[in-house]
Amino acid sequence: MNMLNKNSVKELKQNKRINNFADGIAAAFFDSMRYDPTVLAFGLGATDPKNIFGTMAGLEDEFGNERVFDTPISENAMTGMAIGLAISGYKPVLTHQRLDFSLLSIDQIVNAAAKWYFMFGGQQSVPLVIRMIIGQGWGQGPTHSQALQSWFAQIPGLKVIMPAFPKDGYNLFRSSIADPNPVIFIEHRWLHQMSWNGEGRVVSPTQLGKSNQISTGSDITIVSNSIGSVYSHHAANILKKYNVGVEVIDAFNLRDFDINSISKSVAKTGRLLTVDFSHQFCSIGTEIIAQVLPLNFADLKIAPERIALPNFPVGTSFNIEKDFYFSTIDICKKIESMLNVTFPNIDDELKEYQSSSKKRFDGPF
Amino acid sequence: MKQEPITIEDFKEFFSKIVRIRTIEQAIAERYHAQEMKCPMHLSIGQEGPAVAISMQLNASDKMLSTHRSHAHYLAKGGNLTMMISEFFGRETGCSGGMGGSMHLIDKSCGFEGATAIVGNTIPIAAGVALSQKLSKSKNITVVCFGEGATEEGVFSETLNIASVKNLPLIFFVENNSYSVYSPLAPRQSINRHITKISEAHGIKSLKGNGNNIEEALAISLEATTYVREKRKPCLIELETYRYLEHCGPNNDDHIGYRTKKEIDFWKSYDVIANAKKAIKELGVSPDSLEKLIQENTKEEIDNAFREATLAPFPKIERSISYEYA
Ligand SMILES: Cc1ncc(C[n+]2csc(CCOP(=O)(O)OP(=O)(O)O)c2C)c(N)n1
Ligand SMILES: [Mg+2]
Numbered sequence: 001m002n003m004l005n006k007n008s009v010k011e012l013k014q015n016k017r018i019n020n021f022a023d024g025i026a027a028a029f030f031d032s033m034r035y036d037p038t039v040l041a042f043g044l045g046a047t048d049p050k051n052i053f054g055t056m057a058g059l060e061d062e063f064g065n066e067r068v069f070d071t072p073i074s075e076n077a078m079t080g081m082a083i084g085l086a087i088s089g090y091k092p093v094l095t096h097q098r099l100d101f102s103l104l105s106i107d108q109i110v111n112a113a114a115k116w117y118f119m120f121g122g123q124q125s126v127p128l129v130i131r132m133i134i135g136q137g138w139g140q141g142p143t144h145s146q147a148l149q150s151w152f153a154q155i156p157g158l159k160v161i162m163p164a165f166p167k168d169g170y171n172l173f174r175s176s177i178a179d180p181n182p183v184i185f186i187e188h189r190w191l192h193q194m195s196w197n198g199e200g201r202v203v204s205p206t207q208l209g210k211s212n213q214i215s216t217g218s219d220i221t222i223v224s225n226s227i228g229s230v231y232s233h234h235a236a237n238i239l240k241k242y243n244v245g246v247e248v249i250d251a252f253n254l255r256d257f258d259i260n261s262i263s264k265s266v267a268k269t270g271r272l273l274t275v276d277f278s279h280q281f282c283s284i285g286t287e288i289i290a291q292v293l294p295l296n297f298a299d300l301k302i303a304p305e306r307i308a309l310p311n312f313p314v315g316t317s318f319n320i321e322k323d324f325y326f327s328t329i330d331i332c333k334k335i336e337s338m339l340n341v342t343f344p345n346i347d348d349e350l351k352e353y354q355s356s357s358k359k360r361f362d363g364p365f
Numbered sequence: 366m367k368q369e370p371i372t373i374e375d376f377k378e379f380f381s382k383i384v385r386i387r388t389i390e391q392a393i394a395e396r397y398h399a400q401e402m403k404c405p406m407h408l409s410i411g412q413e414g415p416a417v418a419i420s421m422q423l424n425a426s427d428k429m430l431s432t433h434r435s436h437a438h439y440l441a442k443g444g445n446l447t448m449m450i451s452e453f454f455g456r457e458t459g460c461s462g463g464m465g466g467s468m469h470l471i472d473k474s475c476g477f478e479g480a481t482a483i484v485g486n487t488i489p490i491a492a493g494v495a496l497s498q499k500l501s502k503s504k505n506i507t508v509v510c511f512g513e514g515a516t517e518e519g520v521f522s523e524t525l526n527i528a529s530v531k532n533l534p535l536i537f538f539v540e541n542n543s544y545s546v547y548s549p550l551a552p553r554q555s556i557n558r559h560i561t562k563i564s565e566a567h568g569i570k571s572l573k574g575n576g577n578n579i580e581e582a583l584a585i586s587l588e589a590t591t592y593v594r595e596k597r598k599p600c601l602i603e604l605e606t607y608r609y610l611e612h613c614g615p616n617n618d619d620h621i622g623y624r625t626k627k628e629i630d631f632w633k634s635y636d637v638i639a640n641a642k643k644a645i646k647e648l649g650v651s652p653d654s655l656e657k658l659i660q661e662n663t664k665e666e667i668d669n670a671f672r673e674a675t676l677a678p679f680p681k682i683e684r685s686i687s688y689e690y691a
Contacts (some may be wrong), residue, residue, distance in 0.1 A: 004503060011648040040500075041435070066500055072523070072526055072527055074520075074523035074524075074527060076489065076519065076520045076523060076525065077488075077492065077520050077523030077524045077526075077527055078489070078527070079489070080486070080487075080488065080489020080490045080492065080520065080524070081489050081490070081492045081493035081496060081524075081527060082489060082493060083489075083493055084489065084490040084492055084493015084494040084495070084496065084497065085489045085491070085493040085494075085497050085500075086479075086499075087478065087479070087490070087493075087494065087495065087498055088428075088494050088497030089409050089497060089501070090497055090500070091495075098439060107483055107485075107486060108489065108490075108521075111483045111486055112481065112483075112486055112487075112490060113480070115481075116479070117688060117689075117690070118464055118688040118689060119461060119464050119465045119466065119481070120460075120461045120462075120464070120465060120469060120471045121459070121460075121461040121462020121464045121473060121688060122687065122688040122691070123461075123473065124463075124471070124473065124478075125691030127691075147429075156689050157689055157690065161691075180691040181691050187598065281495075289531045297383070297660065301416060306575070314605070324430050
């Protein structure tokens with residue numbers, strides 16, 4: 001496993017030892033905590049030898065066990081405690097190794113964190129980040145792999161951020177920590193191994209943005225997030241060979257995506273596909289389409305489509321998983337059908353892509 | 366903040382404060398029928414003792430959090446009366462800008478950090494407030510008030526555990542009025558379950574007494590606050606008490622029969638104001654003129670608060686949109 005170890009703090013400082021997305025999260029923690037002494041980092045397993053897939057490696061050594069600590073398996077109390085810290089001058093970051101575990105803290109997230117600023121008439125904000133990792137694949141099964149981003153995105157008062165590329169992971173995490181509101185920061189586990197060398201680390205984070213356009217094209221607009229944006233970006237690159245222009249908008253800010261640029265893009269392409277790794281029912285893709293339709297009804301050449309996960313839980317068996325999740329291949333095929341064309345030899349092209357694309361997550365948990 | 370032994374002055378202060386709170390709560394109950402305070406209201410009448418006893422041991426920099434039934438806590442801690450009443454009237458000038466109502470009170474100027482309406486909700490939040498005091502090496506402490514019903518929530522036990530693990534300067538302040546809405550203790554808690562034993566099992570010093578008994582309430586509050594301040598460790602207090610009115614609303618609901626007459630009569634004969642009066646008399650001071658004076662002063666305060674509240678503007682919906690994000 002490509003993880004930072006506890007001796008690697010110096011190297012982290014010097015920008016060495018950053019090889020991937022997971023290291024980038026550790027670097028973002030490191031930089032946030034170095035420049036802001038009110039930032040705290042805790043969560044179940046935060047200081048164990050694996051440091052949450054390496055994403056919190058070295059932090060305890062550098063910042064001490066008052067600022068960085070392991071917790072009891074008490075998600076609701078830990079979230080409440082984080083809120084209490086946040087209303088008392090601190091900026092806590094609480095990490096869940098699986099999004100699924102955060103479900104034991106829904107009261108604190110929805111009834112307290114999301115409401116505090118509102119229900120007390122704007123007197124006290126809650127600068128809190130809750131990191132949740134979506135652990136799809138390797139037989140994680142029905143209760144260790146859920147992508148419930150649209151749950152959180154429906155709650156006023158929460159911000160929901162899902163980064164795609166490693167540098168976005170770093171920057172958006174920095175911005176989320178600096179934000180005065182509760183931010184649900186969701187990392188797809190498959191992103192953790194994506195390469196990044198730490199170039200472009202900053203002293204001061206920027207304000208949280210809305211969306212990024214990551215590919216340009218005039219035939220179809222894809223709006224996606226997280227790993228879906230990575231795959232869509234790959235698909236856009238592959239389809240360039242077929243002279244198909246895919247415009248990909250990475251709508252990483254799930255409650256506050258940039259509807260204007262999405263609408264502008266759809267006005268240009270006349271086609272819209274959403275890509276989101278969650279159940280399709282009531283998904284973010286559904287919301288995006290609902291917002292685009294009245295704005296671009298006359299521009300649309302075909303009906304908008306969604307790529308998402310089936311509306312039933314994922315079974316653990318490897319054989320089920322491989323059909324449950326989608327990939328770049330499925331995005332290319334979907335575009336093929338939406339454009340009503342055939343891409344010659346696309347299967348060979350995709351096979352080559354598949355063998356060149358990195359292993360993403362090889363267990364055991 | 367009083368750390369020295371309890372004196373006659375403490376008794377008088379306690380008495381004055383419970384009389385003030387009851388007078389206010391009764392005025393709210395009386396005026397509630399005008400239907401201008403359009404929000405659920407959990408009055409503290411009968412339960413003033415615990416709130417005042419603990420607050421007398423706190424200063425404005427100590428923090429307090431509470432629940433749906435928080436008027437007495439808010440007032441005892443020093444919360445602004447006009448802003449509380451304005452909140453009930455849903456006005457822009459309310460302590461929560463009209464967004465919270467009776468169940469969401471806050472007055473940060475006196476360390477009342479917030480009360481929320483989900484049972485058990487503020488218990489872990491108070492642990493975070495206490496942890497912030499620990500991390501910033503503050504000398505202050507945090508008190509979280511809640512009913513015995515909230516001890517049935519899992520988060521109560523979770524928070525006892527973390528408070529003990531982290532040695533938080535936190536007082537778990539349980540007001541046991543034997544009821545959750547209409548439900549008595551029997552279907553909710555085994556008779557072999559003792560709240561103080563749950564906290565003791567987590568290594569937390571735990572004290573229990575009768576909150577309507579002035580000596581007991583004051584002595585326990587003093588002991589607990591002294592301990593938490595000096596030892597920087599958590600403590601749990603359970604004070605028994607009784608609410609006189611319905612769970613939610615301004616009326617008496619004794620006729621619907623979920624509480625026995627015997628029980629009601631017992632508690633009314635053990636009223637905190639009557640008890641305090643007796644205790645003061647025994648110390649050779651007549652409480653009657655003091656009571657009268659407090660009632661008169663409070664009435665004036667109340668009239669002013671209600672006048673200001675009803676003159677204040679209502680918030681517009683645009684304002685509520687602006688409170689979505691900081
Ligand atoms: C999680 C939750 N469940 C149920 C309720 C409804 N409810 C409001 S107050 C209350 C009773 C709480 O009893 P207790 O904690 O003893 O406080 P008391 O009202 O006696 O002061 C209940 C069940 C709620 N607000 N929150
Ligand atoms: Mg009760």
